[in-house]
Amino acid sequence: MEYILIQFVNGLCQGSIYALMAIGYASIVGVTGLVTFAYGEVMMIGAFAAYYTFQYFADQLLVGILASFAAAACMGFLVYKICYERFFDKPRHISLICTIGFSMLVKNLAQILFGANTKAMPSVIQNFFLDIGPVRINAVQLIIVATVIGLSGALYLLFNKTQAGIRLRAVNQSRQAAALVGINVKRTILFGNCLGCGIGGTAGMLLAIYYQSLSPTIGSTFGNKAFASAVAGGMTSIPWAAGGGVLIGVIENIGTAFLPNSYRDVFAFVFLFIVLLLRPEGLSKKEGIRP
Amino acid sequence: MLKVENLSVSYGYVTALTDVSFEIHQGEIVTLIGSNGAGKTTCLMAISGLVPKETGKITFLGIDITHKSPNRIVNMGMSHVPEGRQIFPSLSVHENLLAGAMGRPGRTKAQIAEQVERMFSLFPRLKERRNQGGGTLSGGEQQMLAIARGLMMDPDILMLDEPSLGLAPILVEEIFALIQNIHRQGKTILLIEQNAAMALSIADRGYVLESGRIALSGTGRELLNDQQVRSIYLGG
Ligand SMILES: Nc1ncnc2c1ncn2[C@@H]1O[C@H](COP(=O)(O)OP(=O)(O)OP(=O)(O)O)[C@@H](O)[C@H]1O
Ligand SMILES: [Mg+2]
Numbered sequence: 001m002e003y004i005l006i007q008f009v010n011g012l013c014q015g016s017i018y019a020l021m022a023i024g025y026a027s028i029v030g031v032t033g034l035v036t037f038a039y040g041e042v043m044m045i046g047a048f049a050a051y052y053t054f055q056y057f058a059d060q061l062l063v064g065i066l067a068s069f070a071a072a073a074c075m076g077f078l079v080y081k082i083c084y085e086r087f088f089d090k091p092r093h094i095s096l097i098c099t100i101g102f103s104m105l106v107k108n109l110a111q112i113l114f115g116a117n118t119k120a121m122p123s124v125i126q127n128f129f130l131d132i133g134p135v136r137i138n139a140v141q142l143i144i145v146a147t148v149i150g151l152s153g154a155l156y157l158l159f160n161k162t163q164a165g166i167r168l169r170a171v172n173q174s175r176q177a178a179a180l181v182g183i184n185v186k187r188t189i190l191f192g193n194c195l196g197c198g199i200g201g202t203a204g205m206l207l208a209i210y211y212q213s214l215s216p217t218i219g220s221t222f223g224n225k226a227f228a229s230a231v232a233g234g235m236t237s238i239p240w241a242a243g244g245g246v247l248i249g250v251i252e253n254i255g256t257a258f259l260p261n262s263y264r265d266v267f268a269f270v271f272l273f274i275v276l277l278l279r280p281e282g283l284s285k286k287e288g289i290r291p
Numbered sequence: 292m293l294k295v296e297n298l299s300v301s302y303g304y305v306t307a308l309t310d311v312s313f314e315i316h317q318g319e320i321v322t323l324i325g326s327n328g329a330g331k332t333t334c335l336m337a338i339s340g341l342v343p344k345e346t347g348k349i350t351f352l353g354i355d356i357t358h359k360s361p362n363r364i365v366n367m368g369m370s371h372v373p374e375g376r377q378i379f380p381s382l383s384v385h386e387n388l389l390a391g392a393m394g395r396p397g398r399t400k401a402q403i404a405e406q407v408e409r410m411f412s413l414f415p416r417l418k419e420r421r422n423q424g425g426g427t428l429s430g431g432e433q434q435m436l437a438i439a440r441g442l443m444m445d446p447d448i449l450m451l452d453e454p455s456l457g458l459a460p461i462l463v464e465e466i467f468a469l470i471q472n473i474h475r476q477g478k479t480i481l482l483i484e485q486n487a488a489m490a491l492s493i494a495d496r497g498y499v500l501e502s503g504r505i506a507l508s509g510t511g512r513e514l515l516n517d518q519q520v521r522s523i524y525l526g527g
Contacts, residue, residue: 163393170379170390176341177377182365182394182444 015249019242022229024199026241031192040223046072046201047208072201076194110216234282298347325500370446380426394444487524
């Protein structure tokens with residue numbers, strides 16, 4: 001029983017990172033209207049940007065957050081330029097296949113540039129422990145969760161209290177109407193894509209810190225988890241995508257209490273499978289539409 | 292003020308507009324009437340830069356806007372309230388209005404807030420629902436919101452695509468009174484309507500679109516009294 005409680009807390013922590021990944025993913029899908037398969041690689045680049053920053057410049061979390069966000073946002077710019085910009089009026093699968101190609105390219109270039117081996121992520125968080133009853137929480141977990149909550153709060157404000165947020169949500173709901181009120185739709189999509197990728201990059205860094213390791217091939221697992229969380233949440237609803245992420249984190253960790261750790265990745269998809277079987281539209285219900 | 296010359300548009304193999312030319316002067320109400328599928332909506336979309344043009348030239352305030360992007364055309368002072376309202380369903384009424392204000396960048400927060408209040412005094416019903424999601428409004432309220440959103444940018448020309456679509460007769464009269472009211476405040480208006488009798492009675496001039504071509508044009512009164520128009524669009 002205690003073990004399950006501990007795994008639950010671990011799940012919440014890991015789930016919070018998945019939530020951040022899913023928030024980024026849902027932002028991207030919401031504003032571009034397209035599924036992306038390059039997200040995992042974008043997160044991987046974010047993690048490596050933080051790794052090299054910690055290694056050569058400063059071993060501070062805040063600097064790492066900035067570096068991972070910036071590097072991944074630049075990747076978002078490339079994804080937009082290569083996979084989206086010229087294909088807006090073309091069938092959707094063109095962009096989609098383009099993101100698959102892009103992700104393969106980035107993954108292989110990363111193996112050449114960074115080396116194919118797994119690297120140890122420097123520990124930038126001063127460790128201490130907090131005992132609550134039988135559960136021991138460590139500083140890494142606390143700080144990760146705090147970072148996720150902080151970033152999500154900032155995003156919430158951006159989406160709901162700023163002009164840029166109104167633009168993003170307007171484009172998300174109707175491109176044509178957005179263009180007709182004078183919103184620069186392409187620029188807004190570019191911005192939303194870079195923002196979502198930046199968030200993904202920071203989530204990638206947090207996962208690398210959590211696992212204390214990273215390699216150029218971690219992207220596909222990352223991407224799959226983000227995809228599963230976002231789909232479970234209903235794809236474009238940001239709060240629900242976050243909820244899906246937390247749920248998958250918890251289920252994974254409680255699951256590994258019963259099955260060997262190597263089955264870890266199975267849980268995310270079994271969960272997604274069940275959700276979609278019961279509620280094909282995802283966990284969220286469409287908001288703002290008259291029933 | 293707005294000049295359309297030899298405009299042709301087609302969607303794949305479907306030709307929607309052929310060689311359409313018309314003109315709107317400062318301060319006029321001009322109406323474009325025609326039966327379903329005549330090409331009225333296509334015409335407005337082409338002016339706003341939302342559909343590619345095959346041939347033709349569009350000039351607004353003396354500037355060639357044929358190849359400008361929609362948001363740049365809006366920024367020049369042209370507001371287009373699209374067919375079927377197209378409000379943002381998950382933005383609140385207030386946020387929908389704020390989105391409408393993006394058409395005229397460079398205004399201060401205070402100026403925008405002032406304009407929002409002006410819209411609320413024009414549409415008190417929207418004020419009561421300012422924090423409600425746009426998608427939860429009734430059809431008539433959504434139409435009011437769409438018009439208010441179009442007015443938020445304080446446009447020089449307002450293009451309305453069937454503002455009375457699906458509204459109860461009493462609301463239709465309210466909307467027409469409102470259009471005249473907006474016109475009196477110095478706005479130029481291009482109005483598309485199924486309700487040809489009402490549209491022609493408030494319009495300075497009108498054009499009749501038939502299968503993508505301009506079939507007739509004249510002052511509102513001329514068209515109202517025209518035998519052909521009467522038999523086809525005014526039911527005898
Ligand atoms: N996206 C599209 N793809 C193909 N054909 C289209 C498209 N949009 C419009 N059309 C066709 O173009 C023609 C003109 O359509 P349009 O919407 O401009 O008519 P309208 O005059 O606005 O009609 P209504 O009064 O019913 O709104 C129609 O024959 C229509 O079927
Ligand atoms: Mg129409």
